Amino acid sequence: MTRRWPVIPTIIVLAAVATMIGLGVWQLGRMDEKAALLARYEAAAGAEGEATFPLQGEGAEVWFRRATLLCETPSRIEPVAGTSARGQKGWVQRATCASGALVDIGFTRKLATPDWTGGTVTGVIAPGPRLVADPAVAGLQAMARPDPSDLPNNHLAYAGQWFFFAITAFIIYVLALRRRGR
The missing domain is CATH 1.10.287 (Helix Hairpins)
Incomplete structure (x- = not known):
């Protein structure tokens, strides 16, 4: 059978x-x-001039470009794991602006919330989008610059x-x- x-x-x-x-x-x-x-991100990183900081969830075409943002009255500042420009591991202080924009204002090894009431920040637009301050503000240290080659x-x-x-x-x-x- x-x-x-x-x-x-x-x-x-x-x-x-x-x-x-x-x-x-x-x-x-x-x-x-x-x-x-x-490849687009690499080209954007090398682009001249500043881009306009995008609204939340938009603007991937300007990621890794320089921008300036007015961050008025941050509603909160919280530490997130991050890296300094010198490669140290610690905390990046992330501010949420009244407009809803996220701004990484600087690096520290301490969890203490910095005394920062907002202002104009210049930096690099990172995925999120969020602005990574360059130079850092509020007396904090410089952060590692967003790099497209870090994306796998x-x-x-x-x-x-x-x-x-x-x-x-x-x-x-x-x-x-x-x-x-x-």
Whole structure:
């Protein structure tokens, strides 16, 4: 008597393998998109002149450009993990302006909130968007400058993972079928 292939489990496994291969191909496409995006950011970082600081959630085309912002009456200043211009780890003091804009005003090794009531800040627009003050204000130290090369383009690794998952699922299913046939 010949054994029949399990139809429904085979369809499910093949659909899963096809989905994983599709996700791998999609990640390869994202790799090219991310490379183009990083190239735009590199060009923006070297652009002359200042950009207008964007509203929240907008303005990715001006990230890594210099800008000036009037931060009136910050509603709060809170420490977030950060790095100084000299590579030290510690705290970046982030102010939320009355306009809703975020401004990293400077680096410190202390958690104490600086005494800063706002003012005009010049710096570099970082993802978020937020303005990274350059020079730092409120007597704080300079922060590491936002750098587009810090943004990873790891989509090739993700694609490789999806292809590996697809191959692994297929091999495991074939081995399970062989074992079932014995």
